[in-house]
Amino acid sequence: QQQVKQSPQSLIVQKGGISIINCAYENTAFDYFPWYQQFPGKGPALLIAIRPDVSEKKEGRFTISFNKSAKQFSLHIMDSQPGDSATYFCAANGNQFYFGTGTSLTVIP
Amino acid sequence: DAMVIQNPRYQVTQFGKPVTLSCSQTLNHNVMYWYQQKSSQAPKLLFHYYDKDFNNEADTPDNFQSRRPNTSFCFLDIRSPGLGDTAMYLCATSRDTGRTEAFFGQGTRLTVV
Numbered sequence: 001q002q003q004v005k006q007s008p009q010s011l012i013v014q015k016g017g018i019s020i021i022n023c024a025y026e027n028t029a030f031d032y033f034p035w036y037q038q039f040p041g042k043g044p045a046l047l048i049a050i051r052p053d054v055s056e057k058k059e060g061r062f063t064i065s066f067n068k069s070a071k072q073f074s075l076h077i078m079d080s081q082p083g084d085s086a087t088y089f090c091a092a093n094g095n096q097f098y099f100g101t102g103t104s105l106t107v108i109p
Numbered sequence: 110d111a112m113v114i115q116n117p118r119y120q121v122t123q124f125g126k127p128v129t130l131s132c133s134q135t136l137n138h139n140v141m142y143w144y145q146q147k148s149s150q151a152p153k154l155l156f157h158y159y160d161k162d163f164n165n166e167a168d169t170p171d172n173f174q175s176r177r178p179n180t181s182f183c184f185l186d187i188r189s190p191g192l193g194d195t196a197m198y199l200c201a202t203s204r205d206t207g208r209t210e211a212f213f214g215q216g217t218r219l220t221v222v
Binding site for chain 1: 113115142149150151152153154157164199201203206207208209210211212213214215216218
């Protein structure tokens with residue numbers, strides 16, 4: 001059973017545009033929601049994370065929006081750049097990490 | 110400076126020949142995880158250690174074993190690799206379970222031939 005559902009599977013955005021990736025979860029015991037960025041052949045790297053007691057967290061061009069009642073959270077990448085092209089995974093942590101299925105983002109110049 | 114180091118980066122092994130992957134950390138974290146990631150898929154948790162306590166996922170095949178001889182090191186042993194075990198194996202650490210971030214190594218790309 002997929003603990004964290006992620007969409008879309010792939011995303012193509014023009015340079016300068018906004019990339020939006022969505023995730024949903026069921027287990028209300030999850031209390032930490034990170035986003036990881038993974039380049040080909042590399043391990044995932046933590047991008048930004050949020051705890052359920054806040055509804056939004058912003059770090060530079062990256063923002064997480066969190067809706068506790070809907071059990072959904074999303075990553076927004078503002079002013080998307082070609083260097084942002086990577087696979088993005090959302091995750092949820094209760095006592096272990098569960099990953100979403102990943103979104104392959106391509107930012108075209 | 111790498112904080113979670115996996116060796117080797119690439120490993121080719123023959124079908125049925127045991128293989129061991131290693132992971133070391135300089136973070137002194139309590140928790141160490143092993144994930145399997147197949148092409149274009151999400152990392153799948155195989156097991157994790159909280160200190161010396163081993164926690165196996167229910168669907169992890171018996172073919173996969175792990176050892177953690179001390180805080181810094183953790184090993185993944187695949188006793189009889191099959192072709193379906195070709196994947197990237199990721200080690201990660203976290204200070205604690207819940208509400209803490211996980212740090213990943215670069216992974217070991219295992220190919221079973």
